[in-house]
Amino acid sequence: MQATTTLLIDGLVYASYLFIVSVGLTIVFGVMKILNIAHGGFYAWGAYAAAYSIGVAAHFGLPDWIGFIMIGLSSLCVGFIFGFLIERLILRRLYHHEEVIVLLATFGLFLVLEDLILLVFGVNPYFAYQPMVYLGSVEMGGISRDVYSLSLIILACVVAFVCWYILSLTKWGKILATVIYDREISLAIGINVTTIYVWTFIFGATLGALGGAYIAPTISVAPGISIDVIVLSFAVVVIGGMGSIPGALIGAAMVGMLRAFAVHQFPELELFVVFAVMAIVLMIRPEGLFAPVKARRI
């Protein structure tokens, strides 16, 4: 019983983290048809910006809760600056290319963002544990848990709610649905697709950065942190269905639970199960578990 509770909480925490990281990826794919490897770059930049600013705040003796403001600010800054610049300067020129070619271009971007981190932040790891220490711990299922990790679950719920709200209940959501359905028709009926693309990309990038920024206090922020993360979030997005937000939710839950189960029961299968499931889903239902099946255009 105790073991099951622990496993569930571990899985839920990890799933929440994966959801926050991958939901931006799936939104960008849904709207813009870009499978964005550079999303990992936003994650890493978010983590570095947060860790750095939390460190600066601690250095000046500011209270520990300032860290949460730093996390928010860092993800917004990274999302807006990189999201805007990359969409306007680079992606804009790529929309007429094949999806796979755009995927490669974002791989190039990913590499550039990785090295920019080294040039800006140096090669040594950063620790920004203050927000995690600030929230302390709580007894759950017989063992003690840090509240900060548990707060990831709340954050994931908030992110999911915001996405659902925007897409389902606002004018933006309806416009987005139109653009997703058919870009040309949207243009024809006077929707400013360019603006939609810019904002979608900024939104996605901010979510990626938020994932990195929020996880930063619990890890050592070091070069290369995004290499494993991006491929895991690919698995999440692919399992749920590229472009589907409920899909990302289910994908994250599956991967999170599977990984927690593996670590508890079969540690040597930790990575294997995740990608095996990804492969199986792609084999049986390439569009993912949740994406609507589309007629193939010839």
Place this chain on the structure above:
Amino acid sequence: MIIKALSADRTISWVVASFAILAIVGLMVPNWVLNGTMFGLARGLAVLGLLVLWRTGLVSFGHALYFGLGAYAVALLEKYTGVSDVFVRLAVALATAAAVGFMLGFVLRNHRGIFFAMLSLAFSMVLYGVLIKSEALGSTDGFSVSQTTILGWQPETKYPLFLTIILTGVVAAVGMQIYFRSALGHLTTAVRDNEIRVEYLGYSVAQAIHIKYVLSAALTGAAGGLFAMALGQVDPDSMVNWTVSGELVFISILSGPGSVAAPFIGAVAFEFLRTFAFELAPHAWQLIVGGTLLGIILFLPRGLWSLIERLPMRQERDRE
């Protein structure tokens, strides 16, 4: 007859001639240049494997699977049987990759575009996940690969291995050139342009893709095996992780689909650029690679080879 047919093909004759010259050059250069060229040519072979698929319009984002399989086949062969003969190693690397490629081909041949890329990625990450967590398979450490022998003879220098790599490269390049010229090979571009028409012509697209996929896997597996022999080490992070697949695709984009020789030139150039970049600006290497990749996609969609094609000499010839 065959020889006559072969020598009539300009590409083939000059590929053979270039490799022959390279073999002679290999006698005169210091060891580190020889090493770098071996690494480059071995990677070039893997990129040639990608090229086979690319001509069909398929981009694999998981070819590190076969590169890693080839490399690990060589390492595990030695660990469990002690065999270090170059030909056995090469054969085992190639056969392992081809066999796995054949099995996965049944699934992959039904996928296109981004799904093909993602499924390839998933398969390669499955292997990565197994290797990294399994102590028997070396976990993150991988294995050392002892020096290669040739029919029981342990050469003093790396030159024999260099020759082997060159020979494999020539055979692969020429073989692919012949394949591309064959009826089956011509299907390649046809499949990319319009699958339905190919089906109406009475060919099975799935089967054509399957054959290409196995060829591609075999070439990349052989490449991984040769790379492991040249380096003397295998490990999952530099041979199986997804970044390795990305690197291979990068070199194929760099080289372009224009010629069977392009992958080798692109890969050797890549290898030496990296050696110098690491010395001059170790923290800017990925920046250079990423920037180049973006630049090529934006401005040179047919790769560096397209620059060579634009040479006045070539245009003159094409007019003939």
Place this chain on the structure above:
Amino acid sequence: MKKGIFRSGALTLALGAFIGAPIVTTSAFAEETFKVAVVSFLTGPAAGPFGEPGRHGAELLIDAINDGTMPAPYDSVGFGGVQIEGIFVDESGGNAKQVAEYRNLIEKQNVDAVIGYISSGSCMAIAPVAEELQTLTIMSVCGTPRLFEGNDWQYTFRTQAHAVADSVAAALYIRDQLGDVKSYTGINQNYAWGQDSWKFFDIAMQKLTPGSSGSDSPQFPKIFAGQYGTEISTLLLEDADLVHSSFWDGDIEAFVLQASVRGFFDKKRFISVAGASAVDNLGKRFPEGTVVGTRGEYGILVREQEGELNEWFIDTYRERYGVYPLESSYQYAQTVLALKAAMDKAAAESGGTPNEDQIIAAMKGLEFQSLAGNVSLALGNGHQAVHPIGYGITAWDEESNSPKLVDIRIYPTHCILPPVNQMSEAWLEAAMPGADC
């Protein structure tokens, strides 16, 4: 046809010129100094706690010996009269990259010897290449016993005792200091060092504290994983009252931070084989009452120890870099001292500048004085070092406002390592004959 061949020739020549161009520059150097590459992590999670301090330790000693400013017995100028030129190389990027880089160092940059290497993965990968290229290579930090057990390297040495010593000393310390431990588990990195550390710790515990039982599901996360939430949960769920870890680099810091928020160290006794760097780096964030080792007479374990060499090292190091020397600073310095001792010896025997063969001959079985103790290359046919290893318990020193170790126990060589010509595992399984400790 003719044009084809002409073109191919032109292309190959261009390629040849491109790759041949740098030969001119590299062949022009003159060999007056002994060129030594010092390899350590300069980027990534291992740079701060291990790579940089290691590099500094080597740098400091190379400079001091070149200038002849070290105390006796190392007060003569140079290494066997020769000046060493150190070049500092990054160890990160994985084994395959390290092997390529090593080949590059020997064949392109023409270094005479290579010292360093922190990760056991690097050491295992480099040793066969060192043999192939016939270059003197001295490992400084890495710990897997597999390096010399089952291998007979001619060109590779290691000035650090291997994981068996760390594991046995840990078990001895637990028996002597902590008393009754009923059960124990572990969290170790999933590569040679972590696997070996746990394996030998487990055997040593069974032999030394027969009443205790080891976990059958110890955790082996990937090195540099950085996130240990789930692993900490599983460890907390286990009944074991003691947790063993050979984490090092940034992983130990990340683990300690994540675990201490969850009250991990109030519930479990924790023994960290190589986490001393985190004690200094995390300061008050590192939990008191933790058993910590430094893998030898290094770092915080010998910070208060008297002795001319040790005091000189601590003072000069602090003066130059502003911080205390850590474990890896001592380990790299120890390698430089071994090289100095061997080259001096070889020079005395040959009566001139020693060549590589003479240095290797002098190095075999060498006994030399290190900064805070003596080291002897007794195992591995004279290639593998043995030396005492100690543990202590972390505490906070209010006076100096810095961390310290208390209840320090240092175990002599014969207690923790097998005699010559015995394999570690067999020796451990036979309940360590000859070690009456």
